[in-house]
Amino acid sequence: MSRHFTPKVVTANALIEGDVVYLTADDRWTRQHHEAELIEDEAHAQLRLLTAQAQKNLVVGAYLADAKPGEAGPEPVHFREVFRTRGPSNYVHGKQEGALNV
Amino acid sequence: MYNYTEFDEAFVRARVAQFSQQVARRIDGSLTEDEFRPLRLMNGLYLQLHAYMLRVAIPYGSLDSRKMRQLAHIADTWDKGYGHFTTRQNIQFNWPKLSDVPAILSALADVGMHAIQTSGNTIRNVTADHFAGAAADEIDDPRPIAELLRQWSTDHPEFQFLPRKFKIAITGSPHDRAVTKAHDIGLRMVRNAAGDPGFEVIVGGGLGRTPLIGHVVRPFLPQADLLPYVEAVLSVYNLLGRRDNKYKARIKITLHETGAEALTAMIEERFAELRRAYDGTDQTLLQEIRAAFSHPVFKTAPTEAHYNAQVNDPAYRSWADTNLVAHRNPDYAIVQVSLKAHGATPGDATSDQMRVLADLAEFFGHDEIRISHEQNVILPHVHKGDLPTVHAILKKAGLATANVGLISDIIACPGMDYCSLATARSIPVAQAIATRFDELDLEHEIGPLKIKISGCINACGHHHVGHIGILGLDRAGVENYQITLGGDGTETASIGEKAGPGFAYDEVVPAIERLIAAYLDLRLEPSETFLMAYRRLGPAPFKAALYPEGNRHAA
Numbered sequence: 001m002s003r004h005f006t007p008k009v010v011t012a013n014a015l016i017e018g019d020v021v022y023l024t025a026d027d028r029w030t031r032q033h034h035e036a037e038l039i040e041d042e043a044h045a046q047l048r049l050l051t052a053q054a055q056k057n058l059v060v061g062a063y064l065a066d067a068k069p070g071e072a073g074p075e076p077v078h079f080r081e082v083f084r085t086r087g088p089s090n091y092v093h094g095k096q097e098g099a100l101n102v
Numbered sequence: 103m104y105n106y107t108e109f110d111e112a113f114v115r116a117r118v119a120q121f122s123q124q125v126a127r128r129i130d131g132s133l134t135e136d137e138f139r140p141l142r143l144m145n146g147l148y149l150q151l152h153a154y155m156l157r158v159a160i161p162y163g164s165l166d167s168r169k170m171r172q173l174a175h176i177a178d179t180w181d182k183g184y185g186h187f188t189t190r191q192n193i194q195f196n197w198p199k200l201s202d203v204p205a206i207l208s209a210l211a212d213v214g215m216h217a218i219q220t221s222g223n224t225i226r227n228v229t230a231d232h233f234a235g236a237a238a239d240e241i242d243d244p245r246p247i248a249e250l251l252r253q254w255s256t257d258h259p260e261f262q263f264l265p266r267k268f269k270i271a272i273t274g275s276p277h278d279r280a281v282t283k284a285h286d287i288g289l290r291m292v293r294n295a296a297g298d299p300g301f302e303v304i305v306g307g308g309l310g311r312t313p314l315i316g317h318v319v320r321p322f323l324p325q326a327d328l329l330p331y332v333e334a335v336l337s338v339y340n341l342l343g344r345r346d347n348k349y350k351a352r353i354k355i356t357l358h359e360t361g362a363e364a365l366t367a368m369i370e371e372r373f374a375e376l377r378r379a380y381d382g383t384d385q386t387l388l389q390e391i392r393a394a395f396s397h398p399v400f401k402t403a404p405t406e407a408h409y410n411a412q413v414n415d416p417a418y419r420s421w422a423d424t425n426l427v428a429h430r431n432p433d434y435a436i437v438q439v440s441l442k443a444h445g446a447t448p449g450d451a452t453s454d455q456m457r458v459l460a461d462l463a464e465f466f467g468h469d470e471i472r473i474s475h476e477q478n479v480i481l482p483h484v485h486k487g488d489l490p491t492v493h494a495i496l497k498k499a500g501l502a503t504a505n506v507g508l509i510s511d512i513i514a515c516p517g518m519d520y521c522s523l524a525t526a527r528s529i530p531v532a533q534a535i536a537t538r539f540d541e542l543d544l545e546h547e548i549g550p551l552k553i554k555i556s557g558c559i560n561a562c563g564h565h566h567v568g569h570i571g572i573l574g575l576d577r578a579g580v581e582n583y584q585i586t587l588g589g590d591g592t593e594t595a596s597i598g599e600k601a602g603p604g605f606a607y608d609e610v611v612p613a614i615e616r617l618i619a620a621y622l623d624l625r626l627e628p629s630e631t632f633l634m635a636y637r638r639l640g641p642a643p644f645k646a647a648l649y650p651e652g653n654r655h656a657a
C-alpha cells in the first residue's frame with residue numbers, strides 16, 4: 001500500500017512584483033489560493049512542479065505546499081502558507097489590500 | 103557627513119548601470135533566477151515572503167536631511183509610503199517591484215547612497231555607536247574609521263566571496279552601544295598607558311544559531327595599524343573559514359575550531375606581512391575623511407526653555423527623562439526619537455515622519471541624523487533651548503513616545519510577516535507586549551529593560567543579548583516562542599540563558615507579565631534593574647514565575 005500523500009498546490013512568487021502566486025489546473029498563475037489546482041497524486045505533483053519551474057520568466061522559486069480541500073477551493077495547511085495567502089499582519093498590505101486579479 | 107568623491111560617485115553610478123542591465127536581462131529571460139540571484143543579492147535585493155525587499159545601506163547609521171528626504175521620496179514613489187529601520191542601522195523597503203529597482207538605486211545614487219554589500223558573503227555595512235561625535239563619554243569619533251573601513255571593504259576583490267557574511271562594529275566610547283562583542287570584528291577605542299589612541303580588537307563574536315561573545319585578539323592596536331590588522335583577520339578567515347557547511351562558516355566557528363591562541367598567532371603573522379604593504383596612503387586618506395566629520399559649530403543660546411518645560415509640562419518631562427542623553431556640550435542634548443509607539447511596528451517610519459525628522463535635523467540638529475541598531479532615530483546635536491519646540495513637532499508627528507530603553511522599546515526583526523527565512527512572527531508579539539504594558543501603565547515603574555525578539559534562529563532581532571529574549575520557532579506547524587533571560591549587548595555582554603519550554607503565541611504576553619511581576623517583587627529597590635536583579639538572584643525565581651506549575655512542563 002502506498003504511503004499517504006498530503007495534497008499539494010504549486011506556489012511561487014511572481015517575477016516582477018514578487019507577489020505569491022499559485023498554479024491553476026488550466027495552467028494559469030492565480031494570486032488566489034482557492035483557485036489553485038489541488039493535487040492529490042504525488043507523481044502528478046512532480047509533473048506540475050516541473051511545469052511551474054520551467055516558467056522562469058513568470059515566476060521564481062516554485063515549490064509544492066501542503067493544502068487541503070475547502071468550500072471555496074484549496075486551503076493552506078501550515079501557518080506560513082496562511083500568511084502567504086493574505087500578507088503581513090501589521091498593515092493591510094499585500095493580498096488583503098484588495099481583490100487582486102491576475 | 104562624508105560626501106562622495108568623484109571616484110565614489112563614478113563607482114556607484116557604474117554599479118547602478120550594471121545592475122539595471124542585469125535586471126533587464128532577468129526580465130527578458132536572458133538570465134535565469136539561479137544566475138540572477140547572486141547579482142541581486144550583491145545589490146541588496148531579496149525576494150521575501152510577499153514581495154521583493156531592498157536593503158539600503160546607511161553607513162554607520164549616519165544620514166543628513168537630504169538623504170532622509172530621498173528615502174521618504176523612494177517610499178512614496180516605489181513603495182508603500184514607509185521604510186523599516188534595521189538592527190544593522192540600514193533601511194529596508196518591503197514592496198519594491200523588480201522592474202522599479204534600477205530607478206530606486208539611481209535615486210539613491212543621487213544622494214550618495216547605495217545598497218551594495220547589504221547582502222551576500224561580503225563585509226556588510228559597518229555599524230557604529232549611534233551617539234558618535236556627540237556622546238559625553240567618547241574617546242574619539244568612530245565615524246571616520248568606519249568610513250575608512252567602508253571605502254576599504256567596498257568591492258574589495260579579495261573579500262567578495264568570503265565563506266560567509268562578515269560584520270564589523272566600532273565604538274569610540276567605553277560604554278558599548280554598538281554590540282561590539284557580538285560581531286565578527288568588534289573595535290573598541292581605547293588609550294594605552296602613554297595616552298595614544300588605539301583599538302581593542304575583538305574577533306569571533308556573533309549571535310545566530312551559535313551565539314558567542316567575541317575574543318580579544320589584540321588588547322591594544324595602534325590606530326594607524328587598523329586596516330592591515332583588519333585585513334589580516336579577514337585574510338586568515340578567508341582561507342580557514344568552513345565553506346562546506348554554512349552553519350559553521352562564520353569566523354566565530356573558525357575561532358572555536360582553530361583555537362583562539364592559534365588563530366591569533368596566524369592573524370599576527372599575516373599582519374606582519376601586510377603591514378609592510380601599507381605605505382601610509384590609508385592614513386592620508388583617513389585625514390581627508392576626518393575633515394568631513396569636523397564637529398558642528400555649536401551655538402551659545404539660552405537653555406531655560408528646556409528647564410522650564412521640564413517643570414511645567416509632565417509629558418515633556420517624561421520624554422526628557424527617557425529620550426534625552428547627555429551631550430558632550432552641556433548646552434546640548436542627544437535626542438532619541440522612538441520608532442516604538444505603543445502598538446506600532448518597531449523600526450518603521452512613514453514618509454511623512456521621515457520628512458519631519460529631516461526638517462528637525464536641518465533646522466535644529468546641525469543636519470545630522472543617526473539610525474540606532476535599536477531601531478530608533480537619533481538627532482545627535484540639539485540645543486537645549488530648542489528642545490521644547492523639537493518635542494512639540496515630534497509629538498504632532500506621532501514621534502514623541504517617551505519609552506527609549508523601557509519595556510516597549512523592543513527590537514523586533516520583520517519575522518514571518520515579511521521574511522522568507524522566518525519560522526514565526528515577531529512584530530505582532532512586540533506590538534502586543536508594548537500595548538499591554540502601556541495599558542498597565544507600568545513601564546516607567548519597571549525602568550530600563552531590553553526585550554529583543556527574533557523570528558528565527560538567525561537572530562536578526564538580537565534576542566540572545568536581550569535582558570529578555572524571545573525567539574519565535576515553528577514547533578510541529580505551530581508558532582512557539584522560546585524565552586531567554588539575562589542577555590546583555592553592552593560592555594558587560596552576556597548571552598541569555600534559555601528559561602525552559604517555549605510558549606504558544608497567545609501565551610507570550612502573560613508569560614512576560616508574570617516575569618515582570620516577579621521582578622518588581624524581587625528587586626531590592628527601583629534602581630535595581632531587571633538585569634541587575636537577574637544577575638544577583640540567578641534564573642531560579644524568574645523561571646518559577648514563567649512556569650508557575652513547577653516542573654510539570656520543565657522537561
